[in-house]
Amino acid sequence: MIMRIGHSLHYCVPMTLEWEQVIVDAADPAALGRWWAEALDWVVVDDSPEEYEIRPTPDQVPGLLFVRVPEAKSVKNRLHLDFRPDEDHQAEVDRFLALGARHADMGQDGQSWTTLLDPEGNEFCVLGVRKS
Numbered sequence: 001m002i003m004r005i006g007h008s009l010h011y012c013v014p015m016t017l018e019w020e021q022v023i024v025d026a027a028d029p030a031a032l033g034r035w036w037a038e039a040l041d042w043v044v045v046d047d048s049p050e051e052y053e054i055r056p057t058p059d060q061v062p063g064l065l066f067v068r069v070p071e072a073k074s075v076k077n078r079l080h081l082d083f084r085p086d087e088d089h090q091a092e093v094d095r096f097l098a099l100g101a102r103h104a105d106m107g108q109d110g111q112s113w114t115t116l117l118d119p120e121g122n123e124f125c126v127l128g129v130r131k132s
Contacts, residue, residue, distance in 0.1 A: 021063040023065050027068070080123045080125065
């Protein structure tokens with residue numbers, strides 16, 4: 001496909017990539033992967049000791065792939081996951097907390113989301129319910 005931008009012609013090639021997974025560094029990939037599988041109600045597609053992969057369904061991507069790293073997490077994540085509940089923000093926050101998540105103070109007071117930490121300290125957010 002050729003597209004005109006200003007006075008120039010640009011060749012556009014359709015993207016042929018599929019988003020496969022997000023990699024999560026972990027001290028214990030299996031334990032963290034099992035936690036996220038339960039928290040998201042996802043299925044395990046690879047449970048090897050060094051890599052633990054979960055997906056929404058066996059054939060649905062993207063998934064989360066937990067890989068072993070020797071170093072501990074030391075700073076705020078540069079990338080994190082956001083989840084938006086269908087109906088009840090606080091119920092989802094409470095559910096994550098009951099599974100072992102912890103509150104994170106990232107200066108989000110008064111916002112429509114809640115930042116939590118998974119068992120290895122990775123930040124993620126539970127957003128407010130989408131307004132119609």
